[in-house]
Amino acid sequence: MRLICLALLFGSSQVLAQACVVHSHGQRLDVKVCQENINIPAKLFSDGFCQPNLPGQKVEVEYVEQCPGGSFGVCGNAQVANMPYRQNIHYYGVATDAAYLKPFCEGQSQGHWQTP
Secondary structure (H helix, E strand, O other), rough: OOHHHHHHOOOOOOOOEEEEEEEEEOOOOOEEEEEEOOOOOOOHHHHOOEEEEEOOOOOEEEEEOOOOOOOOOOEEEEOOOOOEEEEEEEOOHEEEEHHHHHHHHOOOOOOOOEOO
């Protein structure tokens, strides 16, 4: 369930301020990511990518100039599926999720995984 939510979160992101922190939580689930816009049109980023539709989850979005420190991993230059857009995705919370996120980042998202 956590991985599905993470995939949905970074499958849609963009911001007017350059980045957005998306915190989703629900029953036995707490996911926090920050998406940094690279080349996504600003309105699409803020109205689409930073507004995930996660039924049954409480979602909080905060627009920031840059992603906060403290992430356990970053998928740099990640490509949005079936689109020419790119973003950096910072992951917070359960560091063991990196075992699944790193291969997804480097494979499907064609990004590069960084451990801060």
